[in-house]
Amino acid sequence: MKLVKQTVAQHTVEIIQEGIKTGTYPVGQALPGQRVLAKELGVGRQAIREAISALEGLGYLTVEAGRGMFVVEPEASGSRWRFASQYTIEDVYAVRTALESLSVQLIAVKVPLAKINCLDTLVNQLEAAVDDSDLPAMIKADSQFHRKLAELSGNPLLLEILDTFNMVMTESKNIAFLDTPETNHRSVVAEHRSIVVSLKAKDPEAASRDIKAHILNAQKRAHRVRRKNVL
Known part of the structure; x- marks a missing residue:
């Protein structure tokens, strides 16, 4: 695999x-x-x-x-947002929502189930990292999962856009992972699994809905972290 x-x-x-x-x-x-x-x-x-x-x-x-x-x-x-002079957190998450929604819709329509199954391994790696309270491993598994969605989409321009702005996208996700309660990390695992279930069901609308909800929740987690460090 x-x-x-x-x-x-x-x-x-x-x-x-x-x-x-x-x-x-x-x-x-x-x-x-x-x-x-x-x-x-x-x-x-x-x-x-x-x-x-x-x-x-x-x-x-x-x-x-x-x-x-x-x-x-x-x-x-202080979980500083280093790109504040260029983009707001909302800017980044809005773009992520649009691009990743497109990714999962393309996957649900075009990609064989056998290729979608590889996402289970990445979700399992994320869950194992959460079990171990290993923040770097959580971030790595999450990053691999989202990039794999772009790869599976089969759209090279979409993947290139994500890679071009990888540092910005990655930092927005990393801040969200600093929302430390264990229940929040386990929510990320559950959200990833829901996306995979919808993809395996070949349901583009459900997959799009699931990833939009996941990214919105990540945005909320990132905002909580930033508020906590500002107060």
Whole structure:
């Protein structure tokens, strides 16, 4: 069964996250500079830049001009929306709703059941991450699920649009995952499963309705996180 292939940047994010988790990069301490980090991890500078941006969005790093990159607890970052000068959260979720609704409608109409079944594996991975309270793994499984929907849609332009704005889309989803009560994370699993059920039923209207509800709920979760960190 073919799943989503990781990019070098995504793999780099996981390595740094693991380093933070194990204390290789302690909270409160600065990370090595980009050039040193690239050499240590055996990746290019572009992958390091993308990974740092993603980790900053997740709340694992804060970048201080003239001082460097510092490891922080995710909750301490304030869940800043770094793209506020360009887009509101509402802007991003409105676009996600339109694009992902199109994805699932195309899948329900055109894609054989045998290919849709791969989504079960991704939902199971998400559920396992929730069981383990593993936030990075939750985010990874969620990202893979949504990108797989775009792949299965068979529309290369739709996939290209999502990839072009991947950093913005991903950060909007990551903020929602910081809505920490376990019931909220389990709701995400249930919402994903509902989408898959509608796709397997080959019901484009139900699939569209399910993913719109899921994205609306994610938007609400993101707003709760941001309000909590502003107050």
